[in-house]
Amino acid sequence: MDIVYIRELEIQTVIGIYDWERKIRQTVSLDLDMATDIRVAAQTEDINLTLDYKAVSKRLIAFIEEAEFLLIETMAERVADIVLSEFPVNWLRLRLGKPGAVTGARDVGVIIERGTRPAQLPL
Numbered sequence: 081m082d083i084v085y086i087r088e089l090e091i092q093t094v095i096g097i098y099d100w101e102r103k104i105r106q107t108v109s110l111d112l113d114m115a116t117d118i119r120v121a122a123q124t125e126d127i128n129l130t131l132d133y134k135a136v137s138k139r140l141i142a143f144i145e146e147a148e149f150l151l152i153e154t155m156a157e158r159v160a161d162i163v164l165s166e167f168p169v170n171w172l173r174l175r176l177g178k179p180g181a182v183t184g185a186r187d188v189g190v191i192i193e194r195g196t197r198p199a200q201l202p203l
């Protein structure tokens with residue numbers, strides 16, 4: 081199994097549990113590893129026969145920009161649901177970070193894996 085990935089996709093959104101956070105937009109940063117099979121696309125050079133990382137990115141930007149979650153956990157679960165249900169992906173690993181949310185830390189966040197992990201995928 082192969083991986084199509086997105087790294088450090090930064091999106092502005094309303095996110096957070098505190099009153100002041102409900103009044104501003106903050107940046108979330110997203111890394112996504114998506115298990116798929118790239119071999120047919122590699123042979124044909126047909127974008128329609130692979131997982132289009134631009135299409136995934138545009139869908140997630142549109143969703144997250146409109147969202148107003150309290151917790152990044154909730155956002156992460158919803159993002160995973162979208163990717164698994166709308167794109168040809170059986171398994172994913174998502175890192176969702178909120179850079180600058182904790183003084184002294186560059187980034188904080190969650191990492192989740194969802195779907196059926198391909199047997200030959202290394203840890």
Ligand SMILES: Nc1nc2c(c(=O)[nH]1)N=C([C@H](O)[C@@H](O)CO)CN2
Pocket residue numbers: 095096097098101150151152153178181182
């Ligand atoms: N596990 C989590 N911890 C915290 C979250 C969160 O979404 N998940 N959120 C906050 C606050 O919104 C924080 O980011 C404000 O600086 C605190 N902890």
